[in-house]
Amino acid sequence: MKKSLKWILAAVVFLVFIVAAVLLYNYLSNEYRPDPLATDAPPAEQQSEETEEATDSAGDREENHNQQLTQAPDFAMLDQNGNTVRLSDYFGKPIVLNFWATWCYYCKEEMPDFNDAYGEYKDVQFMMVNVTDGYQETLETARGYVAEQGFSFPVFYDTQTEAASLYGLTGLPKTYFIDKNGNLIAHGNGMLTRDALERGIEMITEK
Numbered sequence: 001m002k003k004s005l006k007w008i009l010a011a012v013v014f015l016v017f018i019v020a021a022v023l024l025y026n027y028l029s030n031e032y033r034p035d036p037l038a039t040d041a042p043p044a045e046q047q048s049e050e051t052e053e054a055t056d057s058a059g060d061r062e063e064n065h066n067q068q069l070t071q072a073p074d075f076a077m078l079d080q081n082g083n084t085v086r087l088s089d090y091f092g093k094p095i096v097l098n099f100w101a102t103w104c105y106y107c108k109e110e111m112p113d114f115n116d117a118y119g120e121y122k123d124v125q126f127m128m129v130n131v132t133d134g135y136q137e138t139l140e141t142a143r144g145y146v147a148e149q150g151f152s153f154p155v156f157y158d159t160q161t162e163a164a165s166l167y168g169l170t171g172l173p174k175t176y177f178i179d180k181n182g183n184l185i186a187h188g189n190g191m192l193t194r195d196a197l198e199r200g201i202e203m204i205t206e207k
Contacts, residue, residue: 036188036196037177037203069183072097072176073166077129078157085156087163088182093125094204095178096197099158099169100130101137102145106191107173111151113194118153121201125154131164131172132157179204 072095074088087097098114100107111128118126128151130142139157146155158164167174177186177200185203188196 036190036192037186037200038188039186069179069181069185072178072182072184075158075163075166076160077163078159080155087127090125090127091182092180093123094180094201095125095127095176096201096204097127097129097176097178099163099167099172099174100128101172102130102141103136104172108145110173110191110197111149113192113197115151115153117194117197117201121205124201124205127156128153129156129158129163131161131169132159133161133164134159175200177201177204 072087074086076084076086079085087095096114096117100111102108114126114128117124131137132139132142139159142155142157163169167176171189173191175188175192175197176184179185186200188200192200
């Protein structure tokens with residue numbers, strides 16, 4: 001009898017522990033979920049700008065902000081027609097630059113949102129750049145997937161992996177938000193929600 005009671009008490013304690021662990025995990029996941037977007041201004045510069053904001057004139061703040069902007073690294077790629085183009089060819093319009101591959105699950109999960117946003121934001125240049133290394137990803141597999149899904153956004157192919165090297169890609173997907181002057185404004189690591197995508201677009205289309 002005593003042995004059975006011990007087993008019952010042990011089972012109850014274990015069950016309480018499991019429930020508590022699940023509740024704690026859910027709480028921490030919701031409470032400390034990081035923002036998927038990050039600005040490309042170094043934290044030290046952001047702090048300096050905040051400190052000087054009280055004494056700087058509006059013109060001085062704008063000049064300091066412009067000095068802090070980083071130009072997006074330029075690279076060559078193939079467009080949908082097989083022509084060689086460069087990222088800088090598209091400067092003059094805000095750019096959403098997304099790196100993806102067909103073997104990347106989260107790339108494929110977020111692509112419908114990018115396609116919808118492409119149809120909505122007519123003044124923004126979408127550049128969906130496939131990391132076409134010739135091994136994990138080929139032109140045939142990438143083009144076949146885009147055709148199968150019926151995506152309408154412009155697709156480009158990093159066949160020389162020049163972009164992957166310049167942007168230091170260690171995982172996919174990755175998205176950069178570039179203003180009309182070719183400056184990096186923000187980026188997102190991993191899959192973006194629709195809200196995060198729209199926030200990034202707003203950051204590069206603000207007047």
